[in-house]
Amino acid sequence: MGRAPCCDKTKVKKGTWSPEEDASLKNYLEKYGTGGNWIALPHKAGLRRCGKSCRLRWLNYLRPNIKHGGFTEEEDNIIYTLYGKLGSRWSVIASHLQGRTDNDVKNHWNTKLKKKLMTAQSSNNISSPKVDTIGSTTSMHMVPPTEARGTPCFSSLPHYGLNTNTQTLIHDPTHYPLPQLNEVCEFGASHVKKIYGTQSSSQDFTRVSGFSSLATDNNYVPWTGGELGFSMEFGSSSAIWGQGTISGEFGVSCPNFVNSFYAETKPLGLHQSVSYHMDY
DNA sequence: AAGCACTACAACCGCAGTGTC
DNA sequence: CGACACTGCGGTTGTAGTGCT
Incomplete structure:
Protein backbone atom coordinates (compact mmCIF):
# COMPACT_ATOMS: atom_id res chain seq x y z
CA MET A 1 0.00 0.00 0.00
CA GLY A 2 1.40 3.33 -0.96
CA ARG A 3 1.41 6.42 1.15
CA ALA A 4 -1.83 8.34 1.27
CA PRO A 5 -1.56 11.66 -0.56
CA CYS A 6 -1.38 14.72 1.69
CA CYS A 7 -4.36 16.25 -0.08
CA ASP A 8 -6.80 15.64 -2.90
CA LYS A 9 -4.84 16.83 -5.90
CA THR A 10 -7.99 17.28 -7.95
CA LYS A 11 -9.48 19.75 -5.49
CA VAL A 12 -6.51 21.95 -4.73
CA LYS A 13 -5.35 24.91 -6.76
CA LYS A 14 -1.85 24.87 -8.17
CA GLY A 15 0.39 27.45 -9.67
CA THR A 16 1.16 31.03 -8.80
CA TRP A 17 -0.39 32.46 -5.66
CA SER A 18 -2.74 35.40 -6.04
CA PRO A 19 -2.47 38.47 -3.76
CA GLU A 20 -5.81 37.45 -2.22
CA GLU A 21 -4.51 34.01 -1.34
CA ASP A 22 -1.35 35.53 0.08
CA ALA A 23 -3.42 37.87 2.22
CA SER A 24 -5.65 35.05 3.47
CA LEU A 25 -2.71 32.89 4.43
CA LYS A 26 -0.81 35.74 6.04
CA ASN A 27 -3.81 36.93 8.02
CA TYR A 28 -4.58 33.45 9.24
CA LEU A 29 -1.02 32.67 10.28
CA GLU A 30 -0.58 36.01 12.03
CA LYS A 31 -3.77 35.40 13.97
CA TYR A 32 -3.60 31.71 14.76
CA GLY A 33 -0.17 30.41 13.75
CA THR A 34 0.22 27.03 12.11
CA GLY A 35 -1.40 25.17 14.97
CA GLY A 36 1.24 22.55 14.36
CA ASN A 37 -0.68 21.20 11.40
CA TRP A 38 -0.06 22.48 7.93
CA ILE A 39 -2.30 19.88 6.33
CA ALA A 40 -5.44 21.17 8.05
CA LEU A 41 -4.44 24.81 7.75
CA PRO A 42 -5.62 25.63 4.21
CA HIS A 43 -9.16 24.46 4.98
CA LYS A 44 -9.26 26.56 8.13
CA ALA A 45 -7.84 29.56 6.29
CA GLY A 46 -10.34 29.17 3.48
CA LEU A 47 -7.73 28.31 0.89
CA ARG A 48 -8.00 25.72 -1.86
CA ARG A 49 -4.33 24.85 -1.53
CA CYS A 50 -2.28 21.90 -0.42
CA GLY A 51 -0.85 22.24 3.09
CA LYS A 52 2.64 21.76 1.77
CA SER A 53 2.08 24.54 -0.72
CA CYS A 54 0.91 26.86 2.09
CA ARG A 55 3.93 26.03 4.18
CA LEU A 56 6.30 26.72 1.30
CA ARG A 57 4.59 29.97 0.42
CA TRP A 58 4.81 31.17 4.00
CA LEU A 59 8.41 30.10 4.61
CA ASN A 60 9.78 31.32 1.30
CA TYR A 61 7.78 34.42 0.68
CA LEU A 62 5.27 35.68 3.22
CA ARG A 63 7.22 35.21 6.44
CA PRO A 64 8.44 38.50 7.94
CA ASN A 65 12.04 39.64 7.38
CA ILE A 66 12.52 37.67 4.19
CA LYS A 67 14.97 39.21 1.75
CA HIS A 68 14.57 38.62 -1.95
CA GLY A 69 17.24 38.89 -4.63
CA GLY A 70 20.10 41.34 -4.43
CA PHE A 71 22.63 38.96 -2.93
CA THR A 72 25.69 40.83 -1.77
CA SER A 123 39.02 31.33 -17.84
CA ASN A 124 41.91 29.39 -16.32
CA ASN A 125 42.36 27.74 -19.73
CA ILE A 126 41.27 24.28 -18.69
CA SER A 127 39.16 21.94 -20.77
CA SER A 128 35.82 21.06 -19.30
CA PRO A 129 35.27 17.40 -18.62
CA LYS A 130 31.97 16.61 -17.03
CA VAL A 131 31.19 14.39 -14.12
CA ASP A 132 31.04 10.74 -15.02
CA THR A 133 30.67 7.44 -13.24
CA ILE A 134 32.22 4.10 -13.97
CA GLY A 135 30.09 1.13 -12.92
CA SER A 136 29.44 2.69 -9.58
CA THR A 137 26.80 4.61 -7.75
CA THR A 138 29.41 6.70 -6.05
CA SER A 139 30.22 10.07 -7.49
CA MET A 140 33.27 12.13 -6.82
CA HIS A 141 34.03 15.58 -8.10
CA MET A 142 37.39 17.15 -7.96
CA VAL A 143 37.89 20.77 -8.72
CA PRO A 144 41.58 21.45 -8.85
CA PRO A 145 42.91 24.50 -7.11
CA THR A 146 44.06 27.42 -9.15
CA GLU A 147 47.64 26.86 -8.17
CA ALA A 148 47.53 23.33 -9.53
CA ARG A 149 45.64 24.00 -12.73
CA GLY A 150 47.59 24.02 -15.90
CA THR A 151 50.57 22.38 -14.30
CA PRO A 152 52.17 19.52 -16.20
CA CYS A 153 50.86 17.04 -13.67
CA PHE A 154 47.28 17.68 -14.70
CA SER A 155 47.90 17.90 -18.39
CA SER A 156 49.85 14.65 -18.55
CA LEU A 157 48.26 12.63 -15.79
CA PRO A 158 48.74 9.03 -16.89
CA HIS A 159 46.18 7.49 -14.60
CA TYR A 160 43.19 9.08 -16.22
CA GLY A 161 41.42 8.02 -19.36
CA LEU A 162 39.22 10.05 -21.65
CA ASN A 163 35.74 8.73 -22.29
CA THR A 164 35.47 9.57 -25.96
CA ASN A 165 31.71 9.19 -25.99
CA THR A 166 31.01 11.70 -23.29
CA GLN A 167 34.23 13.69 -23.54
CA THR A 168 34.73 13.25 -19.86
CA LEU A 169 37.92 12.59 -18.04
CA ILE A 170 37.60 9.45 -15.99
CA HIS A 171 39.62 7.63 -13.49
CA ASP A 172 39.33 3.89 -13.55
CA PRO A 173 40.96 2.31 -10.49
CA THR A 174 41.41 -0.98 -12.36
CA HIS A 175 42.92 0.20 -15.60
CA TYR A 176 44.36 3.40 -14.31
CA PRO A 177 45.63 2.78 -10.78
CA LEU A 178 46.24 5.61 -8.38
CA PRO A 179 49.54 7.36 -8.83
CA GLN A 180 52.38 6.57 -6.54
CA LEU A 181 53.05 8.89 -3.67
CA ASN A 182 56.07 10.43 -5.33
CA GLU A 183 53.99 11.13 -8.41
CA VAL A 184 51.30 12.79 -6.37
CA CYS A 185 53.95 15.02 -4.85
CA GLU A 186 54.58 16.36 -8.32
CA PHE A 187 51.06 17.73 -8.44
CA GLY A 188 52.11 20.90 -6.81
CA ALA A 189 50.65 19.91 -3.50
CA SER A 190 52.59 21.38 -0.66
CA HIS A 191 51.76 18.58 1.73
CA VAL A 192 50.90 15.06 0.77
CA LYS A 193 50.17 12.10 2.95
CA LYS A 194 48.99 8.62 2.30
CA ILE A 195 45.82 7.44 3.98
CA TYR A 196 45.21 3.85 4.96
CA GLY A 197 42.53 1.78 6.52
CA THR A 198 39.20 2.63 8.00
CA GLN A 199 37.99 6.09 8.66
CA SER A 200 35.05 6.15 10.98
CA SER A 201 34.43 9.70 12.08
CA SER A 202 35.51 13.27 11.62
CA GLN A 203 37.84 12.92 14.58
CA ASP A 204 39.36 9.66 13.45
CA PHE A 205 41.45 10.85 10.60
CA THR A 206 44.74 9.85 12.03
CA ARG A 207 45.69 6.53 10.52
CA VAL A 208 47.92 8.10 7.99
CA SER A 209 51.52 8.20 7.13
CA GLY A 210 53.32 10.60 4.91
CA PHE A 211 54.23 14.19 5.06
CA SER A 212 53.38 17.02 7.34
CA SER A 213 49.90 17.43 8.73
CA LEU A 214 46.64 18.31 7.17
CA ALA A 215 43.98 20.21 9.02
CA THR A 216 40.95 18.00 9.13
CA ASP A 217 38.52 20.32 10.84
CA ASN A 218 35.21 20.22 9.02
CA ASN A 219 36.18 17.12 7.14
CA TYR A 220 33.81 14.28 7.61
CA VAL A 221 35.18 10.98 6.53
CA PRO A 222 33.07 8.03 7.54
CA TRP A 223 34.19 5.22 5.29
CA THR A 224 35.45 1.71 5.36
CA GLY A 225 37.79 0.05 3.01
CA GLY A 226 41.34 -0.74 2.12
CA GLU A 227 44.08 1.56 1.07
CA LEU A 228 42.47 4.80 0.09
CA GLY A 229 44.97 7.10 -1.45
CA PHE A 230 46.21 10.53 -0.63
CA SER A 231 45.22 13.71 1.02
CA MET A 232 46.89 16.81 -0.27
CA GLU A 233 47.17 20.47 0.50
CA PHE A 234 47.35 23.08 -2.18
CA GLY A 235 48.13 26.26 -0.36
CA SER A 236 45.01 27.04 1.56
CA SER A 237 43.06 24.23 -0.06
CA SER A 238 42.94 20.53 0.48
CA ALA A 239 41.95 17.44 -1.40
CA ILE A 240 41.52 13.74 -0.93
CA TRP A 241 42.03 11.06 -3.49
CA GLY A 242 40.67 7.69 -2.64
CA GLN A 243 40.55 4.15 -3.83
CA GLY A 244 39.01 1.01 -2.43
CA THR A 245 35.53 0.52 -1.10
CA ILE A 246 33.48 3.13 0.60
CA SER A 247 30.33 3.05 2.63
CA GLY A 248 28.85 6.24 3.83
CA GLU A 249 30.07 9.51 2.52
CA PHE A 250 33.07 11.66 2.60
CA GLY A 251 33.62 15.30 1.99
CA VAL A 252 36.48 17.68 2.02
CA SER A 253 36.72 21.03 3.62
CA CYS A 254 37.19 23.79 1.12
CA PRO A 255 38.23 27.08 2.71
CA ASN A 256 37.89 28.72 -0.65
CA PHE A 257 35.71 26.80 -3.04
CA VAL A 258 36.96 28.42 -6.18
CA ASN A 259 40.55 27.66 -5.38
CA SER A 260 40.23 24.20 -4.03
CA PHE A 261 39.61 20.61 -4.80
CA TYR A 262 36.22 19.39 -3.91
CA ALA A 263 35.59 15.74 -3.36
CA GLU A 264 32.41 14.09 -2.33
CA THR A 265 30.68 10.75 -2.45
CA LYS A 266 27.10 10.11 -1.69
CA PRO A 267 25.84 7.21 0.38
CA LEU A 268 23.86 5.42 -2.27
CA GLY A 269 24.85 1.90 -1.35
CA LEU A 270 27.21 -0.21 0.59
CA HIS A 271 30.78 -0.95 -0.39
CA GLN A 272 30.76 1.07 -3.53
CA SER A 273 33.79 1.18 -5.67
CA VAL A 274 35.07 4.64 -6.19
CA SER A 275 35.34 6.43 -9.46
CA TYR A 276 37.09 9.71 -9.92
CA HIS A 277 35.96 12.70 -11.81
CA MET A 278 37.97 15.69 -12.69
CA ASP A 279 35.39 18.43 -12.80
CA TYR A 280 36.99 21.61 -14.00
C1' DA B 1 5.20 44.28 -33.33
C1' DA B 2 5.71 39.39 -33.14
C1' DG B 3 8.23 35.47 -32.10
C1' DC B 4 11.83 33.28 -29.93
C1' DA B 5 15.45 32.44 -26.44
C1' DC B 6 17.10 33.09 -22.12
C1' DT B 7 16.95 34.09 -17.18
C1' DA B 8 15.30 34.32 -12.59
C1' DC B 9 12.33 32.94 -9.46
C1' DA B 10 8.24 30.50 -7.71
C1' DA B 11 6.21 26.34 -6.97
C1' DC B 12 5.73 21.35 -7.13
C1' DC B 13 7.16 16.57 -6.31
C1' DG B 14 9.00 12.73 -4.08
C1' DC B 15 11.55 10.98 -0.46
C1' DA B 16 13.52 10.59 4.20
C1' DG B 17 13.23 11.52 8.97
C1' DT B 18 10.54 11.95 13.00
C1' DG B 19 6.61 11.83 15.95
C1' DT B 20 2.33 9.76 17.40
C1' DC B 21 -1.04 6.33 18.01
C1' DC C 1 6.75 -2.25 17.29
C1' DG C 2 4.60 -1.29 13.08
C1' DA C 3 1.67 1.79 10.49
C1' DC C 4 0.52 6.10 9.47
C1' DA C 5 0.70 11.25 9.47
C1' DC C 6 3.24 15.14 9.14
C1' DT C 7 7.28 18.02 8.29
C1' DG C 8 11.41 19.37 6.06
C1' DC C 9 14.57 19.03 2.44
C1' DG C 10 16.65 18.91 -2.14
C1' DG C 11 15.90 18.25 -6.99
C1' DT C 12 13.22 19.50 -10.71
C1' DT C 13 9.80 21.82 -13.38
C1' DG C 14 6.82 25.66 -14.60
C1' DT C 15 6.15 30.36 -15.62
C1' DA C 16 6.59 35.31 -15.93
C1' DG C 17 9.57 38.79 -17.36
C1' DT C 18 13.07 40.61 -20.37
C1' DG C 19 16.00 41.16 -24.23
C1' DC C 20 17.16 40.18 -28.87
C1' DT C 21 16.28 39.41 -33.76
Whole structure:
Protein backbone atom coordinates (compact mmCIF):
# COMPACT_ATOMS: atom_id res chain seq x y z
CA MET A 1 0.00 0.00 0.00
CA GLY A 2 1.40 3.33 -0.96
CA ARG A 3 1.41 6.42 1.15
CA ALA A 4 -1.83 8.34 1.27
CA PRO A 5 -1.56 11.66 -0.56
CA CYS A 6 -1.38 14.72 1.69
CA CYS A 7 -4.36 16.25 -0.08
CA ASP A 8 -6.80 15.64 -2.90
CA LYS A 9 -4.84 16.83 -5.90
CA THR A 10 -7.99 17.28 -7.95
CA LYS A 11 -9.48 19.75 -5.49
CA VAL A 12 -6.51 21.95 -4.73
CA LYS A 13 -5.35 24.91 -6.76
CA LYS A 14 -1.85 24.87 -8.17
CA GLY A 15 0.39 27.45 -9.67
CA THR A 16 1.16 31.03 -8.80
CA TRP A 17 -0.39 32.46 -5.66
CA SER A 18 -2.74 35.40 -6.04
CA PRO A 19 -2.47 38.47 -3.76
CA GLU A 20 -5.81 37.45 -2.22
CA GLU A 21 -4.51 34.01 -1.34
CA ASP A 22 -1.35 35.53 0.08
CA ALA A 23 -3.42 37.87 2.22
CA SER A 24 -5.65 35.05 3.47
CA LEU A 25 -2.71 32.89 4.43
CA LYS A 26 -0.81 35.74 6.04
CA ASN A 27 -3.81 36.93 8.02
CA TYR A 28 -4.58 33.45 9.24
CA LEU A 29 -1.02 32.67 10.28
CA GLU A 30 -0.58 36.01 12.03
CA LYS A 31 -3.77 35.40 13.97
CA TYR A 32 -3.60 31.71 14.76
CA GLY A 33 -0.17 30.41 13.75
CA THR A 34 0.22 27.03 12.11
CA GLY A 35 -1.40 25.17 14.97
CA GLY A 36 1.24 22.55 14.36
CA ASN A 37 -0.68 21.20 11.40
CA TRP A 38 -0.06 22.48 7.93
CA ILE A 39 -2.30 19.88 6.33
CA ALA A 40 -5.44 21.17 8.05
CA LEU A 41 -4.44 24.81 7.75
CA PRO A 42 -5.62 25.63 4.21
CA HIS A 43 -9.16 24.46 4.98
CA LYS A 44 -9.26 26.56 8.13
CA ALA A 45 -7.84 29.56 6.29
CA GLY A 46 -10.34 29.17 3.48
CA LEU A 47 -7.73 28.31 0.89
CA ARG A 48 -8.00 25.72 -1.86
CA ARG A 49 -4.33 24.85 -1.53
CA CYS A 50 -2.28 21.90 -0.42
CA GLY A 51 -0.85 22.24 3.09
CA LYS A 52 2.64 21.76 1.77
CA SER A 53 2.08 24.54 -0.72
CA CYS A 54 0.91 26.86 2.09
CA ARG A 55 3.93 26.03 4.18
CA LEU A 56 6.30 26.72 1.30
CA ARG A 57 4.59 29.97 0.42
CA TRP A 58 4.81 31.17 4.00
CA LEU A 59 8.41 30.10 4.61
CA ASN A 60 9.78 31.32 1.30
CA TYR A 61 7.78 34.42 0.68
CA LEU A 62 5.27 35.68 3.22
CA ARG A 63 7.22 35.21 6.44
CA PRO A 64 8.44 38.50 7.94
CA ASN A 65 12.04 39.64 7.38
CA ILE A 66 12.52 37.67 4.19
CA LYS A 67 14.97 39.21 1.75
CA HIS A 68 14.57 38.62 -1.95
CA GLY A 69 17.24 38.89 -4.63
CA GLY A 70 20.10 41.34 -4.43
CA PHE A 71 22.63 38.96 -2.93
CA THR A 72 25.69 40.83 -1.77
CA GLU A 73 29.24 39.80 -2.59
CA GLU A 74 29.70 38.88 1.04
CA GLU A 75 26.69 36.58 0.91
CA ASP A 76 28.02 35.04 -2.31
CA ASN A 77 31.32 34.31 -0.61
CA ILE A 78 29.57 32.69 2.33
CA ILE A 79 27.60 30.50 -0.05
CA TYR A 80 30.73 29.49 -1.97
CA THR A 81 32.51 28.61 1.24
CA LEU A 82 29.64 26.69 2.77
CA TYR A 83 28.83 24.89 -0.47
CA GLY A 84 32.43 23.76 -0.56
CA LYS A 85 32.16 22.45 2.96
CA LEU A 86 28.63 21.11 2.98
CA GLY A 87 27.54 20.56 -0.56
CA SER A 88 23.92 21.19 -1.44
CA ARG A 89 22.61 21.42 2.11
CA TRP A 90 20.71 24.56 1.27
CA SER A 91 18.78 24.85 4.49
CA VAL A 92 22.01 24.81 6.50
CA ILE A 93 23.63 27.32 4.16
CA ALA A 94 20.56 29.55 4.31
CA SER A 95 20.65 29.48 8.10
CA HIS A 96 23.97 31.34 7.90
CA LEU A 97 22.42 34.13 5.86
CA GLN A 98 19.97 36.43 7.60
CA GLY A 99 16.61 36.62 5.88
CA ARG A 100 17.47 34.11 3.17
CA THR A 101 15.56 30.92 2.51
CA ASP A 102 16.94 27.64 1.30
CA ASN A 103 14.94 28.00 -1.91
CA ASP A 104 16.38 31.45 -2.49
CA VAL A 105 19.94 30.29 -1.92
CA LYS A 106 19.43 27.25 -4.10
CA ASN A 107 18.00 29.33 -6.94
CA HIS A 108 20.76 31.89 -6.60
CA TRP A 109 23.36 29.16 -6.78
CA ASN A 110 21.80 27.43 -9.76
CA THR A 111 21.17 30.57 -11.78
CA LYS A 112 24.17 32.73 -10.93
CA LEU A 113 26.90 31.39 -8.70
CA LYS A 114 27.33 28.08 -10.46
CA LYS A 115 27.75 29.83 -13.79
CA LYS A 116 30.08 32.37 -12.24
CA LEU A 117 32.18 29.56 -10.89
CA MET A 118 32.28 27.75 -14.21
CA THR A 119 33.24 30.94 -16.01
CA ALA A 120 36.03 31.55 -13.53
CA GLN A 121 37.29 28.02 -14.00
CA SER A 122 37.14 28.04 -17.79
CA SER A 123 39.02 31.33 -17.84
CA ASN A 124 41.91 29.39 -16.32
CA ASN A 125 42.36 27.74 -19.73
CA ILE A 126 41.27 24.28 -18.69
CA SER A 127 39.16 21.94 -20.77
CA SER A 128 35.82 21.06 -19.30
CA PRO A 129 35.27 17.40 -18.62
CA LYS A 130 31.97 16.61 -17.03
CA VAL A 131 31.19 14.39 -14.12
CA ASP A 132 31.04 10.74 -15.02
CA THR A 133 30.67 7.44 -13.24
CA ILE A 134 32.22 4.10 -13.97
CA GLY A 135 30.09 1.13 -12.92
CA SER A 136 29.44 2.69 -9.58
CA THR A 137 26.80 4.61 -7.75
CA THR A 138 29.41 6.70 -6.05
CA SER A 139 30.22 10.07 -7.49
CA MET A 140 33.27 12.13 -6.82
CA HIS A 141 34.03 15.58 -8.10
CA MET A 142 37.39 17.15 -7.96
CA VAL A 143 37.89 20.77 -8.72
CA PRO A 144 41.58 21.45 -8.85
CA PRO A 145 42.91 24.50 -7.11
CA THR A 146 44.06 27.42 -9.15
CA GLU A 147 47.64 26.86 -8.17
CA ALA A 148 47.53 23.33 -9.53
CA ARG A 149 45.64 24.00 -12.73
CA GLY A 150 47.59 24.02 -15.90
CA THR A 151 50.57 22.38 -14.30
CA PRO A 152 52.17 19.52 -16.20
CA CYS A 153 50.86 17.04 -13.67
CA PHE A 154 47.28 17.68 -14.70
CA SER A 155 47.90 17.90 -18.39
CA SER A 156 49.85 14.65 -18.55
CA LEU A 157 48.26 12.63 -15.79
CA PRO A 158 48.74 9.03 -16.89
CA HIS A 159 46.18 7.49 -14.60
CA TYR A 160 43.19 9.08 -16.22
CA GLY A 161 41.42 8.02 -19.36
CA LEU A 162 39.22 10.05 -21.65
CA ASN A 163 35.74 8.73 -22.29
CA THR A 164 35.47 9.57 -25.96
CA ASN A 165 31.71 9.19 -25.99
CA THR A 166 31.01 11.70 -23.29
CA GLN A 167 34.23 13.69 -23.54
CA THR A 168 34.73 13.25 -19.86
CA LEU A 169 37.92 12.59 -18.04
CA ILE A 170 37.60 9.45 -15.99
CA HIS A 171 39.62 7.63 -13.49
CA ASP A 172 39.33 3.89 -13.55
CA PRO A 173 40.96 2.31 -10.49
CA THR A 174 41.41 -0.98 -12.36
CA HIS A 175 42.92 0.20 -15.60
CA TYR A 176 44.36 3.40 -14.31
CA PRO A 177 45.63 2.78 -10.78
CA LEU A 178 46.24 5.61 -8.38
CA PRO A 179 49.54 7.36 -8.83
CA GLN A 180 52.38 6.57 -6.54
CA LEU A 181 53.05 8.89 -3.67
CA ASN A 182 56.07 10.43 -5.33
CA GLU A 183 53.99 11.13 -8.41
CA VAL A 184 51.30 12.79 -6.37
CA CYS A 185 53.95 15.02 -4.85
CA GLU A 186 54.58 16.36 -8.32
CA PHE A 187 51.06 17.73 -8.44
CA GLY A 188 52.11 20.90 -6.81
CA ALA A 189 50.65 19.91 -3.50
CA SER A 190 52.59 21.38 -0.66
CA HIS A 191 51.76 18.58 1.73
CA VAL A 192 50.90 15.06 0.77
CA LYS A 193 50.17 12.10 2.95
CA LYS A 194 48.99 8.62 2.30
CA ILE A 195 45.82 7.44 3.98
CA TYR A 196 45.21 3.85 4.96
CA GLY A 197 42.53 1.78 6.52
CA THR A 198 39.20 2.63 8.00
CA GLN A 199 37.99 6.09 8.66
CA SER A 200 35.05 6.15 10.98
CA SER A 201 34.43 9.70 12.08
CA SER A 202 35.51 13.27 11.62
CA GLN A 203 37.84 12.92 14.58
CA ASP A 204 39.36 9.66 13.45
CA PHE A 205 41.45 10.85 10.60
CA THR A 206 44.74 9.85 12.03
CA ARG A 207 45.69 6.53 10.52
CA VAL A 208 47.92 8.10 7.99
CA SER A 209 51.52 8.20 7.13
CA GLY A 210 53.32 10.60 4.91
CA PHE A 211 54.23 14.19 5.06
CA SER A 212 53.38 17.02 7.34
CA SER A 213 49.90 17.43 8.73
CA LEU A 214 46.64 18.31 7.17
CA ALA A 215 43.98 20.21 9.02
CA THR A 216 40.95 18.00 9.13
CA ASP A 217 38.52 20.32 10.84
CA ASN A 218 35.21 20.22 9.02
CA ASN A 219 36.18 17.12 7.14
CA TYR A 220 33.81 14.28 7.61
CA VAL A 221 35.18 10.98 6.53
CA PRO A 222 33.07 8.03 7.54
CA TRP A 223 34.19 5.22 5.29
CA THR A 224 35.45 1.71 5.36
CA GLY A 225 37.79 0.05 3.01
CA GLY A 226 41.34 -0.74 2.12
CA GLU A 227 44.08 1.56 1.07
CA LEU A 228 42.47 4.80 0.09
CA GLY A 229 44.97 7.10 -1.45
CA PHE A 230 46.21 10.53 -0.63
CA SER A 231 45.22 13.71 1.02
CA MET A 232 46.89 16.81 -0.27
CA GLU A 233 47.17 20.47 0.50
CA PHE A 234 47.35 23.08 -2.18
CA GLY A 235 48.13 26.26 -0.36
CA SER A 236 45.01 27.04 1.56
CA SER A 237 43.06 24.23 -0.06
CA SER A 238 42.94 20.53 0.48
CA ALA A 239 41.95 17.44 -1.40
CA ILE A 240 41.52 13.74 -0.93
CA TRP A 241 42.03 11.06 -3.49
CA GLY A 242 40.67 7.69 -2.64
CA GLN A 243 40.55 4.15 -3.83
CA GLY A 244 39.01 1.01 -2.43
CA THR A 245 35.53 0.52 -1.10
CA ILE A 246 33.48 3.13 0.60
CA SER A 247 30.33 3.05 2.63
CA GLY A 248 28.85 6.24 3.83
CA GLU A 249 30.07 9.51 2.52
CA PHE A 250 33.07 11.66 2.60
CA GLY A 251 33.62 15.30 1.99
CA VAL A 252 36.48 17.68 2.02
CA SER A 253 36.72 21.03 3.62
CA CYS A 254 37.19 23.79 1.12
CA PRO A 255 38.23 27.08 2.71
CA ASN A 256 37.89 28.72 -0.65
CA PHE A 257 35.71 26.80 -3.04
CA VAL A 258 36.96 28.42 -6.18
CA ASN A 259 40.55 27.66 -5.38
CA SER A 260 40.23 24.20 -4.03
CA PHE A 261 39.61 20.61 -4.80
CA TYR A 262 36.22 19.39 -3.91
CA ALA A 263 35.59 15.74 -3.36
CA GLU A 264 32.41 14.09 -2.33
CA THR A 265 30.68 10.75 -2.45
CA LYS A 266 27.10 10.11 -1.69
CA PRO A 267 25.84 7.21 0.38
CA LEU A 268 23.86 5.42 -2.27
CA GLY A 269 24.85 1.90 -1.35
CA LEU A 270 27.21 -0.21 0.59
CA HIS A 271 30.78 -0.95 -0.39
CA GLN A 272 30.76 1.07 -3.53
CA SER A 273 33.79 1.18 -5.67
CA VAL A 274 35.07 4.64 -6.19
CA SER A 275 35.34 6.43 -9.46
CA TYR A 276 37.09 9.71 -9.92
CA HIS A 277 35.96 12.70 -11.81
CA MET A 278 37.97 15.69 -12.69
CA ASP A 279 35.39 18.43 -12.80
CA TYR A 280 36.99 21.61 -14.00
C1' DA B 1 5.20 44.28 -33.33
C1' DA B 2 5.71 39.39 -33.14
C1' DG B 3 8.23 35.47 -32.10
C1' DC B 4 11.83 33.28 -29.93
C1' DA B 5 15.45 32.44 -26.44
C1' DC B 6 17.10 33.09 -22.12
C1' DT B 7 16.95 34.09 -17.18
C1' DA B 8 15.30 34.32 -12.59
C1' DC B 9 12.33 32.94 -9.46
C1' DA B 10 8.24 30.50 -7.71
C1' DA B 11 6.21 26.34 -6.97
C1' DC B 12 5.73 21.35 -7.13
C1' DC B 13 7.16 16.57 -6.31
C1' DG B 14 9.00 12.73 -4.08
C1' DC B 15 11.55 10.98 -0.46
C1' DA B 16 13.52 10.59 4.20
C1' DG B 17 13.23 11.52 8.97
C1' DT B 18 10.54 11.95 13.00
C1' DG B 19 6.61 11.83 15.95
C1' DT B 20 2.33 9.76 17.40
C1' DC B 21 -1.04 6.33 18.01
C1' DC C 1 6.75 -2.25 17.29
C1' DG C 2 4.60 -1.29 13.08
C1' DA C 3 1.67 1.79 10.49
C1' DC C 4 0.52 6.10 9.47
C1' DA C 5 0.70 11.25 9.47
C1' DC C 6 3.24 15.14 9.14
C1' DT C 7 7.28 18.02 8.29
C1' DG C 8 11.41 19.37 6.06
C1' DC C 9 14.57 19.03 2.44
C1' DG C 10 16.65 18.91 -2.14
C1' DG C 11 15.90 18.25 -6.99
C1' DT C 12 13.22 19.50 -10.71
C1' DT C 13 9.80 21.82 -13.38
C1' DG C 14 6.82 25.66 -14.60
C1' DT C 15 6.15 30.36 -15.62
C1' DA C 16 6.59 35.31 -15.93
C1' DG C 17 9.57 38.79 -17.36
C1' DT C 18 13.07 40.61 -20.37
C1' DG C 19 16.00 41.16 -24.23
C1' DC C 20 17.16 40.18 -28.87
C1' DT C 21 16.28 39.41 -33.76
